[in-house]
Amino acid sequence: MELNDIIKPENRVYQKPRLLNDNHMHYCPGCSHGVVHKIIAELIEEMGLEDKAIGIAPVGCAVFAYNYIDIDWIEAAHGRAPAIATAVKRLQPTKMVFTYQGDGDLAAIGTCETIHAANRGENIVIIFINNGIYGMTGGQMAPTTLLGMKTATTPYGRRVDLNGYPLRISELVAAVDGSCYVTRQSVHTPAAVRKAKSAIKKAFENSMAGKGTSLVEIVSTCNSGWKKSPADSNKWMVENMFAKYPMGDLKNV
Amino acid sequence: MAKIKGAVVVNVERCKGCDLCVVACPTHVLALQPKEVNNRGYHFAYMQNPESCIACQSCALVCPDACIEVYRVQE
Numbered sequence: 001m002e003l004n005d006i007i008k009p010e011n012r013v014y015q016k017p018r019l020l021n022d023n024h025m026h027y028c029p030g031c032s033h034g035v036v037h038k039i040i041a042e043l044i045e046e047m048g049l050e051d052k053a054i055g056i057a058p059v060g061c062a063v064f065a066y067n068y069i070d071i072d073w074i075e076a077a078h079g080r081a082p083a084i085a086t087a088v089k090r091l092q093p094t095k096m097v098f099t100y101q102g103d104g105d106l107a108a109i110g111t112c113e114t115i116h117a118a119n120r121g122e123n124i125v126i127i128f129i130n131n132g133i134y135g136m137t138g139g140q141m142a143p144t145t146l147l148g149m150k151t152a153t154t155p156y157g158r159r160v161d162l163n164g165y166p167l168r169i170s171e172l173v174a175a176v177d178g179s180c181y182v183t184r185q186s187v188h189t190p191a192a193v194r195k196a197k198s199a200i201k202k203a204f205e206n207s208m209a210g211k212g213t214s215l216v217e218i219v220s221t222c223n224s225g226w227k228k229s230p231a232d233s234n235k236w237m238v239e240n241m242f243a244k245y246p247m248g249d250l251k252n253v
Numbered sequence: 254m255a256k257i258k259g260a261v262v263v264n265v266e267r268c269k270g271c272d273l274c275v276v277a278c279p280t281h282v283l284a285l286q287p288k289e290v291n292n293r294g295y296h297f298a299y300m301q302n303p304e305s306c307i308a309c310q311s312c313a314l315v316c317p318d319a320c321i322e323v324y325r326v327q328e
């Protein structure tokens with residue numbers, strides 16, 4: 001069979017989701033942000049939420065998320081996305097409101113907003129991209145940086161005596177009464193992408209059903225910050241990040 | 254037994270040559286162009302061994318830039 005016989009519209013089984021527009025994404029080659037954008041766009045389309053979804057974009061590499069997924073967005077000040085999401089969801093309870101935040105945004109400057117939004121049980125979804133580093137600003141240490149991990153501000157590796165311990169946000173959010181669903185996922189293999197997609201789907205459903213706060217942590221790579229190739233970054237993530245940030249559901253009520 | 258034939262189409266100008274699809278493909282269909290580059294200077298992905306594609310979509314699922322369309326035919 002010739003390629004021409006296979007490559008026909010009626011035989012197409014996978015294509016770029018319509019809501020992910022044709023703008024060139026500014027992310028580094030192989031960055032996990034792109035994969036997560038893609039599954040969010042697919043889900044919003046598949047779940048018929050195009051007119052209901054409102055995203056709150058962070059400060060960090062995903063600051064331009066609103067340029068890539070064609071839904072309504074608000075750009076929050078650094079770390080404040082859950083506070084904005086709270087207001088939007090309370091004013092427009094029929095909308096599906098989610099934040100999209102990195103670990104510098106969410107786990108450092110925005111820890112307060114995150115924990116309190118979850119503790120109040122706001123009916124929002126928090127998508128948390130944990131790549132263990134501040135990507136956008138040049139690879140400085142984040143609260144989530146692993147012990148021993150070299151960054152621009154820990155050139156000899158993170159030390160407990162100087163920098164404290166890596167912060168596990170999902171465990172904190174799972175511990176407060178207002179959260180209904182907390183899960184840790186990744187997007188480094190086809191199977192992981194499928195699982196992460198079902199997790200985000202469940203979170204979106206929870207927001208619509210008014211069940212409380214859902215947090216989906218995606219343990220991710222920042223190959224530029226980690227100074228590795230995209231494929232090596234995935235390997236490093238599995239070998240190092242997964243020990244501190246194990247995969248799976250932490251809470252599902 | 255019905256045989257599955259697959260093929261992919263790479264959006265060449267969108268591709269950043271990250272290599273993740275090449276690594277994800279179970280049947281070693283894909284490779285990065287060794288010399289040729291796109292408008293942004295990236296060595297984009299292409300089907301080096303098109304006859305081996307089984308339309309599993311692994312490459313498309315892990316692609317961060319949604320550059321890959323997958324086609325499937327049952328012979």
Ligand SMILES: Cc1ncc(C[n+]2csc(CCOP(=O)(O)OP(=O)(O)O)c2C)c(N)n1
Pocket residue numbers: 059060061062078101102103104105106109129131133134135136137142222
């Ligand atoms: C109030 C304020 N403080 C600090 C900064 C600088 N800043 C910009 S992005 C960022 C952290 C980004 O890291 P992360 O949230 O992990 O996202 P990534 O870039 O890794 O995706 C910081 C500290 C800022 N823009 N505003």
Ligand code: SF4
Pocket residue numbers: 026027028030031032033061131135136221222223224225
């Ligand atoms: S700096 Fe890191 S997080 Fe930012 S786009 Fe590049 S790889 Fe992604």
Ligand code: SF4
Pocket residue numbers: 259260261277278279280281282283305306307308309310311312313323
């Ligand atoms: S669809 Fe599957 S077999 Fe075909 S190129 Fe992609 S990963 Fe390889």
